[in-house]
Amino acid sequence: MKINICMEAPVDIIVNEKKLATFMCTPKDLEDLAIGHLYSRDMLKNIDDFISATSCESNRRLLILTKSQETKPLFNISNVILSGCGNGSIFNEDILEKESLNIKYSKKIDVIKEAFLVMQKQSVMYNTMGGMHCSAIFDDKDNIFVREDIGRHNAVDKVIGAALKERVNLENSIIMTSGRISLDMVLKAAGARIPIIVSLSIASDLAIEVATKLGICLIGRVKYPNPIVYNDFLGGII
Structure with a gap:
């Protein structure tokens, strides 16, 4: 019987020649992973600030170039992002001082x-x-x-x-x-x-x-x- 096995691998993401973190992830759509991660942490202001992504070492390293200057991220993370539980963001009380999104959008x-x-x-x-x-x-x-x-x-x-x-x-x-x-x-x-x-x-x-x-x-x-x-x-x- 053929068994389908889910993929998990360590991927180093390097942003402007500095290592961001090692992500334990499924090595697919890695450019999307890097862009979304940087944007959600306020380290990429918009998609026009993204320049390129180069994958190497059999998708184990992703080299990202952006126009963004180094900024303080919205939240901190650990150096290794595991695929399981308890490996996301590190809570900071400053987050509670962030203003409400105040976006008027809804769906039934x-x-x-x-x-x-x-x-x-x-x-x-x-x-x-x-x-x-x-x-x-x-x-x-x-x-x-x-x-x-x-x-x-x-x-x-x-x-x-x-x-x-x-x-x-x-x-x-x-x-x-x-x-x-x-x-x-x-x-x-x-x-x-x-x-x-x-x-x-x-x-x-x-x-x-x-x-x-x-x-x-x-x-x-x-x-x-x-x-x-x-x-x-x-x-x-x-």
Whole structure:
């Protein structure tokens, strides 16, 4: 019997000749991973600041060139980003001082549920081998961009990068994830100015606290008959 096995490998991402981190990830769509990660941490101001990405050593090193000057990142990370739990952002109290996104964007829950099903259908690696996470950007033109990775936070970075390359207006978009909504997911959405996060799972208490402060709507258990809407600021989700 043929067994499909999910891919995981260490990938060093080098930005302007300085090592950013080693990512334990699925070595696919690495340019998207780097762009999304840098943008969500406010280390890439916009897609026009991105110059090039060069992969070498069998996709184990990715050399990134940007126009951006070295800036203080929105949040800190460890030097090695593991694919499993507990390896995302490092909490900093300064995050709570960040202003609310104050973005007036909403979608009806039935439309969101349909988009989530589309994401799952397009998640080829998950559907063929399991053990993977998927994430999608659902924009105001009803486009759905999907990326997958063994790590849920990597999948989020990848799909943010993919959407940026297509010049999607992320302020009028929703990010969807197969993983739970933890603090790192909220920080990535805040950095990318995405006002709504949707999950197959649930949100943590800290994620809810920070998301409420930053004006980010969280929706959990989206495939249930009655999804959990943790904070509907505009009253337009249900």
